[in-house]
Amino acid sequence: MNLEWIKKITITASLIAASGLPGAVAEATTVKLLNVSYDPTRELYQSENAAFAQYWQKKTGQTVQIDQSHGGSGKQARAVIDGLDADVVTLALAYDIDAISDSKLLPANWQTRLANNSTPYTSTIVFVVRKGNPKKITGWDDIVKPGVSVITPNPKTSGGARWNYLAAWGYKQKQTGSKEQAKNFIKALYKNVPVLDTGARGSTLTFAQRGLGDVLLAWENEAHLILKEFGTDKFEIVSPAVSILAEPPVAVVDKNVAKHGTGKLAEAYLNFLYTPQAQDIIAQNSYRPRNPAALKKYAANFPKIKLFTLNEVFGNWRSAQKTHFNDGGVFDQIYLP
Amino acid sequence: MELFQGKRRNILPGFGLSMGYTVFYLSAIVIVPLSMIFFNTIPMGWEPFLHTVTAPRVLASYRLSFSTALFAAIFDAIVGLLTAWVLVRYRFAGRQFLDALVDLPFALPTAVAGICFATLYSPVGWLGETFAKWNIEIINSPTGIVVALIFIGFPFVVRTIQPVLEEVEQEIEEAAQCLGATRWQTFRKILLPHLFPALLTGSTLAFARGIGEYGSVIFIAGNLPMKTEIAPLMIMSKLDQFDYAGASAVALVLLLISFSMLLLLNAVQEWQQKEYR
Numbered sequence: 001m002n003l004e005w006i007k008k009i010t011i012t013a014s015l016i017a018a019s020g021l022p023g024a025v026a027e028a029t030t031v032k033l034l035n036v037s038y039d040p041t042r043e044l045y046q047s048e049n050a051a052f053a054q055y056w057q058k059k060t061g062q063t064v065q066i067d068q069s070h071g072g073s074g075k076q077a078r079a080v081i082d083g084l085d086a087d088v089v090t091l092a093l094a095y096d097i098d099a100i101s102d103s104k105l106l107p108a109n110w111q112t113r114l115a116n117n118s119t120p121y122t123s124t125i126v127f128v129v130r131k132g133n134p135k136k137i138t139g140w141d142d143i144v145k146p147g148v149s150v151i152t153p154n155p156k157t158s159g160g161a162r163w164n165y166l167a168a169w170g171y172k173q174k175q176t177g178s179k180e181q182a183k184n185f186i187k188a189l190y191k192n193v194p195v196l197d198t199g200a201r202g203s204t205l206t207f208a209q210r211g212l213g214d215v216l217l218a219w220e221n222e223a224h225l226i227l228k229e230f231g232t233d234k235f236e237i238v239s240p241a242v243s244i245l246a247e248p249p250v251a252v253v254d255k256n257v258a259k260h261g262t263g264k265l266a267e268a269y270l271n272f273l274y275t276p277q278a279q280d281i282i283a284q285n286s287y288r289p290r291n292p293a294a295l296k297k298y299a300a301n302f303p304k305i306k307l308f309t310l311n312e313v314f315g316n317w318r319s320a321q322k323t324h325f326n327d328g329g330v331f332d333q334i335y336l337p
Numbered sequence: 338m339e340l341f342q343g344k345r346r347n348i349l350p351g352f353g354l355s356m357g358y359t360v361f362y363l364s365a366i367v368i369v370p371l372s373m374i375f376f377n378t379i380p381m382g383w384e385p386f387l388h389t390v391t392a393p394r395v396l397a398s399y400r401l402s403f404s405t406a407l408f409a410a411i412f413d414a415i416v417g418l419l420t421a422w423v424l425v426r427y428r429f430a431g432r433q434f435l436d437a438l439v440d441l442p443f444a445l446p447t448a449v450a451g452i453c454f455a456t457l458y459s460p461v462g463w464l465g466e467t468f469a470k471w472n473i474e475i476i477n478s479p480t481g482i483v484v485a486l487i488f489i490g491f492p493f494v495v496r497t498i499q500p501v502l503e504e505v506e507q508e509i510e511e512a513a514q515c516l517g518a519t520r521w522q523t524f525r526k527i528l529l530p531h532l533f534p535a536l537l538t539g540s541t542l543a544f545a546r547g548i549g550e551y552g553s554v555i556f557i558a559g560n561l562p563m564k565t566e567i568a569p570l571m572i573m574s575k576l577d578q579f580d581y582a583g584a585s586a587v588a589l590v591l592l593l594i595s596f597s598m599l600l601l602l603n604a605v606q607e608w609q610q611k612e613y614r
């Protein structure tokens with residue numbers, strides 16, 4: 001009796017295993033990649049992924065399926081630290097990838113592994129104002145004037161908001177050479193902020209849909225998206241003369257690709273972003289391409305702004321984060337009575 | 338045989354099994370996850386812990402969370418009692434529809450509620466426009482938080498009072514009236530003592546829910562440091578700085594205060610029930 005049962009079980013088990021086999025074989029030619037990114041890149045990576053899939057199929061015959069995950073940059077970094085199986089991360093700022101490297105998922109020198117500080121595209125911070133620019137805003141000094149209401153998200157919870165803050169600070173520090181004046185400038189700026197949303201998209205909605213504020217500080221690509229979504233008859237973009245060069249970096253997560261055996265693919269994927277084809281897509285999505293040819297081709301979309309880098313003014317992301325945004329930092333101080 | 342019976346105190350069978358299951362269930366679902374807050378906080382040490390939870394911004398957020406939740410719970414208690422009364426005591430067309438509406442805040446993702454409120458009360462929104470004329474600020478102010486919390490907590494009050502109110506026989510009220518009680522006396526002396534435990538439970542639930550509410554509030558609060566930052570937002574912003582210990586510390590204090598308040602209210606309720614009997 002017992003023996004018979006064992007036989008039955010063995011047969012059933014091998015049947016199940018056999019039925020699973022064809023599926024397993026078919027799947028071997030499809031490779032998967034997970035790109036964990038931040039909020040505004042959704043549309044960009046949809047186009048990039050389709051282009052890369054074609055490129056990869058032609059090159060290797062493999063079908064590649066790239067899954068995207070989007071959310072606030074800091075939250076996404078935390079998800080990867082907590083075990084989200086990202087093959088590559090493409091986040092809003094280097095500090096978030098630094099945090100991932102602190103948990104040993106990739107080496108500390110990750111940013112030197114790819115060209116241009118591992119940022120295949122850049123952006124900057126611009127102003128979005130209501131049509132006709134009723135408050136006559138042309139530059140940074142106009143937005144700290146009394147009576148001008150500014151919408152920007154909370155730098156504690158939003159990567160984009162940190163770029164906004166650093167752009168304003170850097171402008172003033174470069175202009176006056178004084179950190180004290182820069183701090184006062186930031187203080188005056190945040191006095192004009194009636195609401196701090198937790199993310200960049202939240203601020204966009206507050207400004208565009210709920211009608212709050214006279215000016216929105218936004219990523220250049222997000223600003224173009226607002227004009228596309230809500231109409232050029234409602235808003236216009238004002239590019240300040242000086243702003244920050246925002247570099248959203250990309251990196252392979254070494255530990256995860258080693259586990260999945262996707263190292264080659266992940267690397268090829270990120271390198272693909274530097275190719276002329278990918279750079280064109282980048283420009284079409286209103287990110288500033290690194291490739292000079294692509295930049296020239298789409299020059300009309302990108303007004304000349306004098307851009308300074310984060311390292312020029314703040315050293316690096318870790319120290320910027322520590323002085324300005326961590327608990328007890330400058331951002332906390334300006335709100336204390 | 339006698340010995341056996343002496344041991345068995347409860348007539349219902351299966352006490353051991355069901356108690357075991359209850360303990361296991363409570364541990365797996367409530368105690369173990371919550372104990373992680375303790376374990377995350379302990380490595381921090383006493384000094385940094387105190388420093389974190391007594392920072393002015395954190396204290397301000399506690400004050401805001403507890404006071405807005407309290408106001409919302411009181412409002413819910415009054416309006417919820419009224420709603421339950423109408424739904425139980427009167428029969429009218431559309432009653433079942435109204436009854437179903439009460440549950441909606443339970444079912445709706447709270448973020449959806451938050452976005453609805455923010456749109457409604459914004460300076461260009463339907464209600465916000467009117468309020469703006471009278472210079473009343475709702476969105477981006479503590480008032481806005483209370484509005485959102487009232488919505489979130491409302492069904493708790495209605496749903497706890499409803500079954501109790503259904504139990505109260507109308508004859509008791511009629512008897513009180515026959516004996517010469519005024520309507521107010523009937524309500525005050527007959528109905529309210531009966532309903533009070535349920536009312537207290539309902540508003541406590543609404544209050545507890547309000548303290549922890551995040552999704553709906555962040556859209557309407559404005560999130561300004563020292564002014565309109567709720568405690569759960571402080572936790573989120575600490576997490577965004579990868580400060581797990583700090584986030585757990587803030588959460589731990591929130592948890593301890595909430596738990597002691599719930600215990601206290603349960604004690605009050607027990608005492609009140611004894612008094613009534």
